[in-house]
Amino acid sequence: MTEMVFRQLDVSTAEVDEIEARYEPLAAAVRELVAATILSKAGAEVVSDVLAAVRAATARLQAEVDSDHAGVNYNATGRSWNWGNAGSGQRNAVAPPIELVTNPDGSTYADLVLGAAYEGPPGCVHGGVSALLLDHLMGVTASKMSRPTFTGTLTLRYRNPLPLGPVRVEGRVTREEGRKVFVEATITGSSGLALEADGVFITPTWSPSLEATQN
Amino acid sequence: MTEMVFRQLDVSTAEVDEIEARYEPLAAAVRELVAATILSKAGAEVVSDVLAAVRAATARLQAEVDSDHAGVNYNATGRSWNWGNAGSGQRNAVAPPIELVTNPDGSTYADLVLGAAYEGPPGCVHGGVSALLLDHLMGVTASKMSRPTFTGTLTLRYRNPLPLGPVRVEGRVTREEGRKVFVEATITGSSGLALEADGVFITPTWSPSLEATQN
Numbered sequence: 146m147t148e149m150v151f152r153q154l155d156v157s158t159a160e161v162d163e164i165e166a167r168y169e170p171l172a173a174a175v176r177e178l179v180a181a182t183i184l185s186k187a188g189a190e191v192v193s194d195v196l197a198a199v200r201a202a203t204a205r206l207q208a209e210v211d212s213d214h215a216g217v218n219y220n221a222t223g224r225s226w227n228w229g230n231a232g233s234g235q236r237n238a239v240a241p242p243i244e245l246v247t248n249p250d251g252s253t254y255a256d257l258v259l260g261a262a263y264e265g266p267p268g269c270v271h272g273g274v275s276a277l278l279l280d281h282l283m284g285v286t287a288s289k290m291s292r293p294t295f296t297g298t299l300t301l302r303y304r305n306p307l308p309l310g311p312v313r314v315e316g317r318v319t320r321e322e323g324r325k326v327f328v329e330a331t332i333t334g335s336s337g338l339a340l341e342a343d344g345v346f347i348t349p350t351w352s353p354s355l356e357a358t359q360n
Numbered sequence: 361m362t363e364m365v366f367r368q369l370d371v372s373t374a375e376v377d378e379i380e381a382r383y384e385p386l387a388a389a390v391r392e393l394v395a396a397t398i399l400s401k402a403g404a405e406v407v408s409d410v411l412a413a414v415r416a417a418t419a420r421l422q423a424e425v426d427s428d429h430a431g432v433n434y435n436a437t438g439r440s441w442n443w444g445n446a447g448s449g450q451r452n453a454v455a456p457p458i459e460l461v462t463n464p465d466g467s468t469y470a471d472l473v474l475g476a477a478y479e480g481p482p483g484c485v486h487g488g489v490s491a492l493l494l495d496h497l498m499g500v501t502a503s504k505m506s507r508p509t510f511t512g513t514l515t516l517r518y519r520n521p522l523p524l525g526p527v528r529v530e531g532r533v534t535r536e537e538g539r540k541v542f543v544e545a546t547i548t549g550s551s552g553l554a555l556e557a558d559g560v561f562i563t564p565t566w567s568p569s570l571e572a573t574q575n
Contacts (some may be wrong), residue, residue: 149482149521167407168397174414175390175397179453181421182383182390183430183444191424192382195417199389202413205406206396213475214524215398216482229398229479231486238394239454252530260428262454264444267364267431271446272511273495284487296487299516306364309429334434344429 151217152242158224165226175238180261232281233345241278243314245285252317253286258314270334278314279330279342286316287326287346294326297345307332307339322347366432373439380441383451391452395476447496456493458501458529467532468501474527485522485549493529494545494557501531502541502561509541512560522547523552537562 178199187195215229215236228236233243241263245255253279265271280296287294316330325345332340367549393414403412430444430451443451450460456478460470470493480486495511531545540560547555 149484151482167404167530168400171397171407171414172409174411174418175393178390178393178414178418178421180387181418181425182453183449183451184427185383185421186424186426187421187424189382191420192386195420196386197387198413198417199386199393201538202410202417203393203396205410206400206402207404209406210396211401212399212569214477214479214483216479229476231478231480231489233442234398234479236398237477238397261430261444262452263446264429264431264449265446266510267366268429269364271492272499272514273492274446276491276495276514276516280486280488280491295385295481295521296516296518298518299487299491299514301491301511301514301516303511303513 150203151219154218154220155254156220158220158222161220161224161226165228165235168228172236172238174263176242179238183261200202211243229319230281232277232284241274243278243281244342245282247290250317251283251286251289254313254315255282256311256313259309261309264309266269267305268309270309270312271305272301275303275307275332275340276301278312278332279316280344282314283328283330283342284346286318286330287328287344289318292348294346294348297325297347299344302341303339304341305336305339307334308336310335324350364386366434369433369435371433371435373435373437376435376439376441380443380450383443387451391457391477394453398476436568445496447492447499456489458493458496460497465532466504467512467530468497469528469530470497471526471528474524476524479524481521483524485524485527487516487518487556490518490522490547490555491516493527493547494531494555494559497529497531498543498545498557498559500555501533501545502543502559504533507563509561511562512540512562514559515557517556518554519556520551520554522549523551525550539565 217227219225228234234240243255243257247253263274312334314332319327328344330342432442434440443449449455458470458472462468478489527549529547534542543559545557
């Protein structure tokens with residue numbers, strides 16, 4: 146069995162907020178760099194200079210890296226942070242720029258804009274990126290922000306191509322049976338409905354391992 | 361209907377290869393920067409310096425950007441390039457570092473290593489990243505490298521958590537019915553089988569729009 150460790154760290158909420166605010170602009174800038182690396186027509190000399198600058202910048206950050214993944218952390222007041230999450234991590238430039246909103250009835254949505262880094266078919270969002278968005282949104286919807294859930298089964302029906310640009314993702318819980326939470330979701334874009342999805346999410350029987358550390 | 365334009369460009373294969381070789385090391389370096397942005401404990405001064413360096417590097421690349429997405433391109437000899445593809449683009453630092461192998465019987469696989477940028481549950485690959493890998497591999501498997509296909513339906517069964525680290529993705533066509541291609545795939549990791557997937561991929565009735573341009 147793969148062990149998942151949710152770490153309790155002795156870091157104040159003010160400090161967590163400060164670190165998040167320190168790194169969010171950098172993650173946004175790295176996202177722009179990702180897109181420019183795809184799109185630029187710059188020649189060998191410019192690319193060589195940029196490569197050296199990126200490596201130097203990375204080395205400065207790496208000098209203060211002491212782990213190979215960010216994990217999911219929380220502090221004594223219940224503030225949690227999950228900065229590396231590929232679906233939503235505030236410090237992860239791979240993650241689509243998503244901010245979920247929960248409606249009073251528990252349904253959820255997010256409006257976001259997807260650019261060059263998320264392309265699949267020409268001018269359209271990659272089907273796997275749509276799957277990443279849906280898995281993330283549906284998992285959060287199932288969790289109701291109050292319990293861990295894991296994806297059990299996810300069925301995605303691709304109805305129409307999803308153009309790059311503005312995108313809306315919406316989800317809602319349709320029913321629960323024991324530890325199973327059933328969730329439906331859609332993605333719509335500038336051409337209308339693109340995907341419909343059904344998912345079964347599982348609330349685990351085990352408690353996550355909680356590891357208290359002093360740093 | 362969303363228009364998809366596959367562009368024929370007047371660029372020699374040697375030049376395409378040269379551009380790809382120029383940018384691939386940069387995309388690899390940007391991937392390292394993405395991970396370092398997640399993991400670093402560097403303080404405000406270092407992060408501020410790195411932010412300025414990243415923005416300056418990005419500006420140099422952006423000075424020679426004239427489009428908002430990379431598209432899918434090919435030349436008169438049939439060399440195609442799809443550098444921005446979120447599942448596999450050689451210049452896209454969002455894309456997992458995947459190189460597919462096709463077996464003589466048409467089945468496919470890829471071995472790759474997934475690090476901090478692809479995390480979901482602590483120490484494990486994000487379920488949506490697994491979906492991205494599967495959608496990409498299954499689409500390529502369905503296309504047999506000789507025809508366009510689009511994802512119709514994708515069903516993912518998450519069997520066990522997938523630890524970060526070495527991962528194998530495998531796919532094969534199980535049958536075809538008219539324009540439908542049925543594909544099965546799995547992901548295994550260091551703890552064994554993590555996901556099973558079934559997909560229906562569609563070969564379109566329309567020909568892609570082919571647009572010949574002179575640059």
